[in-house]
Amino acid sequence: MSRFGEVDDQYDPHALEQRVFEYWDDVDAYKQTVEHRSDGESFFFVDGPPYTSGSAHMGTTWNKSLKDVYLRFFRMQGYDVTDRPGYDMHGLPIETRVEEQLGFENKKDIEEYGEENFIEACKEYADEQLEGLQSDFQDFGVWMDWEDPYRTVSPEYMEAAWWGFSKAAERGLVEKGHRSISQCPRCETAIANNEVEYEDVEDPSIYVKFDLQDREGSIVIWTTTPWTIPANTFVAVDEEGDYVGVRAEKDGEEELLYVADAKHEDVLKAGRYDDYEVVEERSGEEMLGWAYDHPLAEQVPDRVDAEGTHEVYAADYVDTHGDGTGLVHSAPGHGEEDFERGRELGFPIFCPVGGDGVYTEEAGKYEGEFVKDADPEITSDLEAAGALLTSETVTHSYGHCWRCDTGIIQIVTDQWFITITDVKDELLDNIEDSDWHPDWARDNRFRDFVEEAPDWNVSRQRYWGIPLPVWTPEDRDDDEDMIVVGDRDELAERVDQNVDPEDVDLHKDTVDDLTITEDGTTYTRVPDVFDVWLDSSVASWGTLNYPSDDSRFDDLWPADFILEAHDQTRGWFWSQLGMGTAALGESPYKEVLMHGHALMPDGRAMSKSKDILIDPHEAIDRHGRDVMRAFLLSNNPQGEDMRFSWDGMQTMENHLRTLWNVFRFPLPYMRLDEFDPRETTVDAVADDLELVDEWVLARLQSTKQTMTDHFEDRRQDKAIDALIEFVVEDVSRFYVQAVRERMWEEEDSASKEAAYATIYRVLRETVALLAPYAPFISEEIYGTLTGSQEYDTVHMCDWPAVDEAFVDEQLEADVAFLRAIEEAGANARQQAGRKLRWPVPRVVVAADDQRVVEAVERHTDLLAERLNAREIELVSPEDRWGELNYSAEADMSELGPAFGDRAGRVMNALNEARIDDPSLEALAAAVDDELEADDELEEAMVSFVTETPEGVAGTAFGLNGDDRGVAYVDASLTDDIESEGYAREVIRRVQEMRKDLDLDVEERIALDLEIEDDRVASLVDDREALIREEVRADELGAVEDGHRKEWDVDGVAMEIAIESLAAAEASE
């Protein structure tokens, strides 16, 4: 870009962004920036890999924008930043998508299609999805290493998972075990608890009577899963709970039922008993050991029947006041808690259900039926056996597979685990080694989650994932003597077949058939693949291609910084901690920034499936990338959700437009004067800097300090707020207004040079501060300001440091007062009906305190200029402005009782009184005529009102809500003031006419002026020189044709004509 070149009149985000994209390509901006920092201190950022399904939504967009702003910030601070993006490409979500595309219904279809083909199809699908995300992220202007993302499906990455798992195995943390797990019967695989989604469904709700042996009566249990009754093994009670025996009567028959005391009314009501009576009170403890008959003994002949089963036991999962009866049907072959308790009690684990949710042979009569379909039959069998107390339905939340929405079932299967419960203390210790923003997320939420986390089931009975690197002795499937392979070299070395470690893909189809033979034993591979959460859990070394590339691991690991949304406490924050601790004994990250979710403008969650969303592409279409990014980044990134807002987007566009306008304002002048920013620096012109220059430079220093502090607190939102306030309030609305005339000066002057140097410095640093947020507009402004004199891209700049020479807190405070006075003055002017264009003879500032006096004394000239006042008079706090009078406003409700029928006259006197001291004494003296000897005026009767002299209006000014004084504007007219006022009116109109003709700023004109009112005409004549200079009129009164217009200036008719001299000459 050429320095001070022509720029768009209007901020046009789309055209600008396209130009910048092309420019970045031309100069290889990203690569240069990375290279520029290659000698810096290392900073290891790890990208949490988005799952490759669908395109970028607003949440991902916010996430990547946040990453981008921090990575750019760290780079500007000099760090050599690791910025490899990642993609999470394995797992059930993609499998189910591909199954849908291929029209598959279950695993058999996959087997028929062929594992290899299916895996290939998944790979293709994942690759396609990755491309969509890649191009979106690049389109948002995110600078990461897009040429080399880490992909969880690459052999190097899969090897990183193998390595981590094998390290955990070396520490004895890998075991195969029987566990109760959540199973998706359609996907035929275990799914993690955190992949279970809960939805309300209607289910059976049955109360079942288990007849007691050796004593009269039945115990009553409640369940919403009749299909688990065949596996019933024991009944649990609360040892400390209160239970009752109830003798109940229905249809003339009587029975004795045992339930929790707190639940007996509900239960008997549900059973529609005619009448009942509590006949026994028992503690849970007393019921321990009671034996009962399995109600489906006939239907399920192979049911569990070991010593001590079908008896009552204590368990801590019983609640005598919750749902149900206070007696809990327990089937260790299904429920997780039942399983744990059953194991403690030493019972066999009976689970007559297969991975597809179909009863096995062990289920006797029900063999071959899908469990949920068997509910009605089981219920009617219970009824036939006289065991059904009642059958209803209930709507409750029930777990579903997060991908295919099938209701999950709890069954006990063999799975592989990383037994992180064995290192729980270490996990909790390692939490302490990471800093979180916000800190409560770590200390409350994350700690709670880790404390309660069970062992990690890492095996899935699926295809599209990283194969477990576990080989077990042929014909045995336990974890004794297992072999865990840690990398590809080890694989090639140990397997019986020929494998090229450089070449092997590592997916299931390439390793399934490999065997290992050692010491005469042949080992075969466990057919499972890893839980997809294990993939991303190794990202901290997978990003570095460790272990296949060990060049950087020692230097970089663990990660310095990660940044994800709050749903990752259960996800990636956790899985990484678990894996890092299991494999290496350390937290794999040092600092966490946890942001929230993107919500709809009305506060609802966005949802793609329900089509409730704001598409980032639409946001870009409407406002551009910089605006979207800056809007997203102006939201609190710490734990709180972000509401998207179109208004907020528009406001951000307005702010960026203001910056654009500030930037383009001085360009023509700088160009004309051949201003050289390298020679004419603020330091070079230090002696010529005027007050406003020093002030805006001081504000720049404090803005940099504020922004840096906020960035270091990870509150980039507050940082950009500070920057916008500086640009809009200080630079645009104050500084630029104040220096316009200096820039218009035609002659070279030290003052103009100082203004150029100042605004140049301000703009040059502002775009560096803005660059991480709005990289496109910053680039174009930077390029236009610097041409080829600096870096090729603003993103190579250092983060601007505070320049102590320009820090001036006193000046900042002074100007804050001046601006408050100016604001009050503008208000007073409006009250007095005098526009700013007309000078006023004086402004009187009545200061309430010494600080205001100091500010005004130090900067009287500036204040006079801003207020367009000929003179500033200062009244110090201990004095009162002598020209003020006071009147009183009487309160009749007080006067009435005090003065009776004289009240009206007193009131008039009070209201008419004019006194020069607002005291009751002075007032009493002024209305003396109406008062009688013992009358006493009281504070409550009146309130004092300040009366300004004729033609003067006053307005109070203050700072942060505290009144600090009053500004009085004396708007009286003199010939001299009218002369300048009318001259300014003429100038403004001529300027407007110049604009009509689209004249260049430098263009000379001829001016013709006719004013009917002789007095005004003569007043204007007095200012001829001023008018000629301001409107660049070389000739007066000689316009024949030209541009001619009639004006009405406050009732005075004028006719103005102008003509460009260049045009006039050309036509001659």
Place this chain on the structure above:
RNA sequence: GGGCCAAUAGCUCAAUUAGGUUGAGCGCCACUCUGAUAAGGUGGAGGCUCUCGGUUCAAAUCCGAGUUGGCCCA
């Protein structure tokens, strides 16, 4: 059902370690100004600070209970 977080103007948020008359920006309405400005300026409307209790001379702020929303867990 449990945990965490949030709730202040129509919208987005402030209210300065630890109580002292609720503020800003945007939007809206009126007026005004304009040779950088789809700008700017002035004024205005707009709030039982989610509800109910408690502590206190005093609560948006501290405590308790609830409501709504978001996330997490079951």
